[in-house]
Structure formats: C-alpha cells, structure tokens
Amino acid sequence: MEEYTFLHKTIMDTNGLPFDPHYFINNAVSNIICSMVFGKRFEYTDQRFLNLLSLMSKALKLQTSVWIQLYSVFPSVMDLIPGPHKDLFSCFHQVCAFIREEVDKHYADWDPSSPRDFIDCYLTEIQKRKDDLEAGFHEEGLQYAVLDLFVAGTETTSTTLLWAFVYMMKYPEVQEKVQAEIGRVVGQSRRPNFDDRPSMPYTDAVIHEVQRMSNVVPLSVPRMTNEDTILGGYFIPKGTQIIPNLTSVLFDQTKWKTSHSFDPQNFLNTQGEFEKPEAFIPFSIGKRSCPGESLARMELFLFFTSFLQSFTLSPPEGTQTSLDFKFGMTLSPKPFRISFTPR
Secondary structure, three states: OHHHHHHHHHHHOOOOOOEOOHHHHHHHHHHHHHHHHHOOOOOOOOHHHHHHHHHHHHHHHHHOOHHHHHHHHOHHHHOOOOOHHHHHHHHHHHHHHHHHHHHHHHHHOOOOOOOOOHHHHHHHHHHHOOOOOOOOOOHHHHHHHHHHHHHHHHHHHHHHHHHHHHHHHHOHHHHHHHHHHHHHHOOOOOOOOHHHHHHOHHHHHHHHHHHHHHOOOOEOOOEEOOOOEEEOOEEEOOOOEEOOEHHHHHOOOOOOOOOOOOOHHHHEOOOOOEOOOOOOOOOOOOOOOOOOHHHHHHHHHHHHHHHHHHEEEEOOOOOOOOOOEEOOOOOEEOOOOEEEEEO
8 A cells, every 4th residue: 555655654753752643644544535536645744735634624623513513503693603613614615725726737637538536537427417417517516525535534544543553552462463463464575455354354353343442433424314214113204314323333232242342352253253243333334324434444454454564552651541532523532642663
C-alpha cells in the first residue's frame, strides 16, 4: 500500500519517542480518499491539504453541537442569530471551493475514454446523461458525492485505527500474538496484503473486536420508512424516521461470549478459525449499510498489520493506557501519546 510507505517514514522520524498519532493517521487515511477521488496524494506538509483537513475536522465537531441541533428544528430563526452554526456553513463552502478547484483542473485535461479517478468517472456520467434531468448527475451532485466520500471514508477509519493503537497498548499480550501470526504468515521480507487475511484468523479477530468495542458510530444514519410496516409487533407508519442503535447489538449479552470486555475470542470458533457473528454490524445492516465497508475493511487490515509488522506499540513510560472517549460525530479516544518502537 503506497500510503503506508510515506506514513512509515514519518513515524520512523519520531525515533521511538512518544507522540500524538492522530495527525499522521488522519493525513494518511485522507490521502487514500484523495488518491481515489482526485487521482493524487498530497504531501503531509501541503498547506491546501492541511487546510482541507482542518475544515473537515472543524465541520464534524460543529455538526454535533447544540447549535446545529437547534438549526435543524428552527432554521428560519437560527438564520437570524449569530453563532457557531454559521461557522459550519463557512467550512462547508470552503471545502466545496476546494473540490471545485480540483474539478476545474480535471476539466482541463479530461479524457472520457481514459478515466483516472472518481471525478473523471463522474464527469463522464454528467456528459452521458446531460439530457436526462432526472438522472441527478450534475456538478453540484459531484461536490456532494466527494464530500460524502471524505466524511464517510476518513473519520471512521482513522478513529478505528486510533482505537486499535489504544487496545494494543492496553493489551500487550494480544499485540504479541498478532505479531507472532504476522511473522508466521507474512514474515519480514514483504508487506502484508489483503490476500493474507484468510490465513490470519487471530489478527482478523482482533481487528473486528477493536471495531466492536470501540463502537465508533453508536447510532447509524437516520432513515425513513417509505410505507406502513409492522416490526416486532409495533406499527411503524410511513414517513417515520428510523435511527438504528448499533450499540445495543454490538454489546448484546445474548450475542457475544464476553459482551463488555475486549476479547478476540468473540470472533474465533473452538478450532481457532475466524467466525463473524451476525450481531457484528458496525457498518449498519441491509441495503442501506455503509457503502464504504469494503474499503474500510481493507484499510484497517493493511494499516494494522503493517504497523505491527514494523513496530511495537507502547504507552509513554510511567503512564497507564486509558479507554476513555470523547463524543463527536464518532466516539474517539481522548488524545493520547504512543511510542512506535521499530522491530
């Protein structure tokens, strides 16, 4: 994975000293989305890139504020009142301006017969369907699609990786078992690839248990019923807003061997083979589940195994690893410092 090469060099430059990993991880995961969408990655020191990430981070924090909740209920009133909700719109417009700049650059050398990335593919669809007003392919839609990819594809994955670091520091014996499995299956002569996953059941179980216990998205995206229905004996009329409570399933005592403690055995059968229970739904469930699940699973596996192949993760000397979290768009670990010691 190309991005890990750049991230590995950056972490090596810390010389094993404790640092806050949030900045580097967010940059790396965001760059993967940039490569898919814009057809290029950015240097971690690129000011346009850093400004984009700063705007995205600020917008995500503002979206969970009481001001935005009030705006959702009283938009006409809140339009007249100054406050942080106005900052959210400013962030949104600046991010869209960044996206428009990249779209304009694509237009300059766009070849419909040879798409390079997501923007090229979308521009081709706009051209194909320009006479179909109901198709929904237009430049404004492209901006929203790119924005959705960034929101859905960066925050949750980077937060899950941060939780993986926390749990490996908290449970060094688990970290050692993962490293041993990486050594047996991959060795040190090459980087892990996604094809290694079926041969690494314990590592796969650890990643899934991190996802379950970290509970990054407690409530899924709101949906709405399009017809009257009955569920579990309850009548739900058409037009009812539905908010799936993922936490209730991920910690259901009737579905897990150990529901409220970190235990990779939740995903291993008696033969030590990986086994995913139906109650594992961090990406939600059904036709409206997270469309980025496949990409997220691949990123988590490749980053996690590459890190533990190259480094041993440990807390700063004399400190205890905390599982405390903070609320936002996701449940993320409180700021922490970590040492990556080369193996």
